Amino acid sequence: MQFNIRSSRAMITRALFMFFALGLSASPVFADGASSVTNIFKPDGPPARAIFDYTMLVLAVCAVIFVIVVGLLVYTVTRFRHRREDDGQEPPQVYGSNQIELAWTVIPIIIVFVLTLVTARTIAEVQNAVPPPKALKVTVVGHQWWWEIRYPDLGVVTANELHVPVSDPAQPRPTFLKLESADVAHSFWIPQLAGKTDVIPNRDNSMWIEPVTPGTYLGNCAEYCGTQHARMLIRVIVHPQGEFENWVAAQKPDSATDTNLVAAQKPDSATDTQVKAGRDVFFSTSCVNCHTINGTEANGKFGPDLTHLMSRQTLGSGAALNTPEKLRAWVRNPQNLKPGCYMPDMQLTDEEMDQLVRYLLTLN
Amino acid sequence: MVAANPEIPLARPLVSPSIVTRLHGLVVTVDHKKLGLMYIASALFFLVVAGLMASVIRLQLALPNNNIVAPDTFNRLFTVHGTAMVFFVGMPIVAGLSNYLVPLMIGARDMAFPRLNAFGYWMFLFGAALLFFSYIGAPGLSGHGSAPDVGWFAYAPLTGRAFSRGNSTDYWTLCLLVSGIGSLSSAVNVIATAFGMRSPGMTLMRMPLFVWMMVVVSAMMFIVIPPLTAAQIMLLIDRFLGGNFFNTQSGGSAVLWQHFFWIFGHPEVYVLMIPGFACASEIIPVFSRKPIFGYSAMVGATTMIAFVSMGVWAHHMFSMGMTSVGNTFFMISTMAISVPTGIKIFNWLATMYGGKIRFELPMLCCLAFLFQFLIAGLTGIMLAAVPFDWHLTDTYFVVAHFHYVLIGGMLFCIFGGIYYWFPKATGRMLNKTLGLWHVALFFIGFHLTFDTMHIPGLLGMPRRIYTYDPGRGWELLNLITSIGVVFQIVGIACLAWNLIRSLRKGEKAGDDPWDAWTLEWATTSPPPEYNFETVPPVRSARPLWDLKHPEDPDWKYE
Amino acid sequence: MINADRLNLPYTSAEWSLPSSRKVAITSLIVTESAMFSIFVVAYVYYIGKSLTGPYPAEVLETPIVSTICLLASSLTIVLAERSFKRESIGAFRLWWSTTILLAAVFLGSTAAEWKRLIVDHHLTISTNLFGTTFYSLVGLHASHVIVGLTLLTLVLVLSLKKSIRKADGERIEMLSWYWHFVDGVWVVVFTVVYVIGR
């Protein structure tokens, strides 16, 4: 039997959407304009789409079974209920029937068999995809409780926000992710782009995404990883055609367009003495032990790379939006915004705080 | 009315003994009936405790960015809730029901090893005490921590010394080790009793299905609890002796723990569910006034489930990066389970078909069970569908699935069992009005909470998060989910009140209030210490039917 | 399928015989223990060759031939003891029983010596590397079973010397020997995995 599903899929899809209408009806706007959708029924790109099509088939099969069995249940219960005008006799005692047993053994076996075939096909389709030469390669490292994102071929390191180019179906440009963990198990999941894959220490896992619509996609760490598992969010920013290269250029340590970075590297050329003072605070406090700023002596690896901090939308892996006020609040005491996270309260004075934030704001 | 008649003088003291004497009696008892009731009472107590913890969880999640509990407190809540519900609610209910009923149903005077039986109960209680004591005791010498906060499957390396300081994880480990030994003792007992102490004439294929299923469950325990025990020993070696089993820094594997845990963990969920099936298999025939349809098919299906369930564990690990072959294999084995499970569902339906269904409380619970378990099983199939599971795993969809099976499936059957056998155990009926309130409120609450809970999962809400931001369409759904809990609380409170009240004020039940067919109804309610004066002859699976209907006995058709 | 015997109730005890609870229980115990050992064996096999640092098994392990022979022989002697018990020749029973104990003790002694050598000479402890962790746990788990067995065997010997063992205890003794055979059987597996495959 060849699955003649594709033609009727649209119909099933629509019907099933009604099912989940309740959930979909509530879709307010996300504060910072990022798409708030993390709905697995709004897939974007081949892997997510393959899963979605398959999902609809499974849902349809289950819906049919549900309707049939509930129908039988309701019929039996109403038809054979004890009636008031009953004669008080016991009903005929029936002990079983091998034919009937056989029937309801074989039919489920057939259903399961069919499901199995489709499933195996989809598993292979998604899991065994081979990266084309043009594919972007990214290494994602899970930390308690933030993501380190490295582009080994491009020499770029960032955190918590994965930037990728949009893929044109005519000229596919998928992104292949290598998943590593620095501590415990995490799981990388962007519902609209792909299923999740666990990020496990001492184990090489990988996955791929291929978004075809530019925009911001949200996701979460989906494996319990300790205190702040809830605030280990992910953003994927899909750049329109051609813009990804600009982003990469801006992230390069030696990027000439990055005047502020130059300012940071050569403090004497900094126009603002506050910034310079802030820089001193940064380098005289233990910030440098945990954070890296390219081109400076700060090369700590315990926390996120701060070289292009201001190019990020959020702080602390989605704990807050990256506004100057929140940045100040973060550095003042990260434990307020993200209780239990591994950046300590640095106990700075107000004046130091002002200067430090001025400096951090130049890191874009 | 049947063999053992109420005229037999019972050894009842004239003055009621003091509370101390009675408590002492409980502590030293080796009587399977007392132990069974103690198991069930403790389980219900922990159901309320762990249920209240769940209520706090729901309170915190009712609104986005809520601040009722701190992140760590929340993580402890769900860990202790999950652990307690599985090991100190589910498992003791299994042990309690089988302890109380297996000897009565096979016409035996006690369990094979009464003292081992008592030992099992106290080990279980000790384990539970360890879990809850961790709230006070776990800071230990190092001063870190409180109750365990690693989740009920405690994935490595989060449990390692580097990431879990203090002793909270050790309490978790030890409580499972200890209670595992307790469960094994009661499993040995059930098997030895059912194999070695059946009353004459009761061949294996004439045992009540309840006993069959309890035998299968106990046999499963022998095979699946030891892997857990072994894994816990390894974890202890890692934590106390500096071993490297799950220490990823020195080459250990985090995935090995996942395998070991789920080799236990998956069959464990059937260990919890099959006793539910067992209750349903007794209740549905009696209230449909027909014998179970396809007795031997039921036995076969149960055994099949037990066997196949040993080979499906990695469906909890579809997202951890198995090869596509591995994924496919475990998908097939998992889906295969729906075949024997389907056989059961259809057999129950066929039992009702052509019957005269009486809607007494036990039956109502079982009907709700059939409906809910069907949905739960189908969401299970969706989870077994690997690519779908890549989305669903570790989201609230999974949480909804397993509460659906555990509550909608197991707990409803257990409620049914309580309504069904309470008269036997106490000699009094449970109040029907209160019972209806309980079932109705709990039914409504259950569906409000757990139907709704599926959707946030589909909308991307991971489990085990202490809070979430508004804006992803989760707020309303979570609020509804939490509101459902209010109904559940009132429902359970009705049950608790009913149990306490009916113990004294309930209407007298008589020996056989449901006009049932298995041996336990042939003795008095409550049964005497020695269970039976004389056991009625057993010539079929329904000895009392044969007695009551000499003109049309079952054994003619065997 | 109605046979006359079924209708002829109630049964006499000769017609209606069921397995002994004790045998069922010991069988269950053995199943349980096997399941637990399998997990340790799986862990051992999984970690073969995965240690990041030495010492490695090939460098430090020596095949424990003598102790293996002792343990296997003890399975034989316990059978002989059991038979003597059934024949009610209590002297022979005590002799074979004591031999069993002796053999078990030799086994434990040589395990102890091996561990001492590994710890003192080769600095291999349970926390050194994966090999150490898995080796000591697996062999140690087995040794702990030998210790339990040895204790029970000694208890029986003492009771028999005090003449407080009767014919009726035959089944108890048989159960103990089942357990002992099981411990032996496990050693065969452990031996193969640790000393043959693992090197």
Ligand code: HEA
């Ligand atoms: C009582 C316990 C219980 C029971 C009975 C089940 C039953 C099933 N479960 Fe469930 N499950 C749990 C308790 C249980 N589960 C728990 C506690 C977890 C989560 C643990 C955690 O992560 O914390 C879990 C998680 C879980 C997962 C992992 C999800 C994840 O984390 O990614 C999967 C995946 O395959 C799964 C599948 C199934 C299946 C296929 C069944 C099947 O047995 C269902 C079979 C029944 C039917 C299918 C319905 C009746 C059949 C018919 C009417 C016949 C016709 C049907 C067909 C042909 C399809 N379960």
Ligand code: HEA
């Ligand atoms: C048998 C098993 C069982 C049962 C019955 C329940 C019952 C409930 N569970 Fe539980 N749950 C689990 C097993 C179970 N759970 C497991 C295994 C986990 C996974 C843990 C993990 O992730 O590690 C989990 C996790 C879990 C979560 C996910 C937490 C997270 O991932 O962050 C949630 C969230 O809503 C939840 C909610 C509930 C609720 C609302 C109930 C309700 O149905 C509870 C109803 C009961 C009551 C409300 C008690 C009644 C109280 C009274 C009657 C008091 C009044 C009476 C007197 C004063 C006398 N549970």
Ligand code: CUA
């Ligand atoms: Cu990282 Cu959860």
Ligand SMILES: [Cu+2]
């Ligand atoms: Cu499972």
